[in-house]
Amino acid sequence: MLLLSVTRYPAMIRLSALCLLAPLATAAADPSPERARELVRMVRQDCGACHGLTLKGGLGPALLPETLREKPAESLRYTVLLGRPGTPMPPWNAFLTEAEADWIVRQLMTGFPEEIR
The missing domain is CATH 1.10.760.10 (Cytochrome c-like domain)
Known part of the structure; x- marks a missing residue:
């Protein structure tokens, strides 16, 4: 079922990853x-x-x-x-x-x- 969700909603997965990693990018940008x-x-x-x-x-x-x-x-x-x-x-x-x-x-x-x- 998880595999189906990942392949069915790739944009949502990428957006979630971006939201999780954004604070790290901001800290590195100082x-x-x-x-x-x-x-x-x-x-x-x-x-x-x-x-x-x-x-x-x-x-x-x-x-x-x-x-x-x-x-x-x-x-x-x-x-x-x-x-x-x-x-x-x-x-x-x-x-x-x-x-x-x-x-x-x-x-x-x-x-x-x-x-x-």
Whole structure:
């Protein structure tokens, strides 16, 4: 019976495996400590130029956990990577990998660090 289920629902099996393995992929995607320090500096300086040096807002909106709480992480990642056409928000995909953008979004949603030692 199990064999019948596996052959009958291969997409469901693959999706289940993906859901089980996704947390492992996320943990493996964290940048090296050196790159994490570079990313923190980039967000604090480059993003901070519009979003405020303390990320409390400026030309761009605040990037604090309480202001990002209702926003889907995937939407935030796409905004970081692709920018927002018709607004001053530029794309950062020339400087960041998708994994780095995910890391930045996770950090923003939990309280972005001042620095990483």
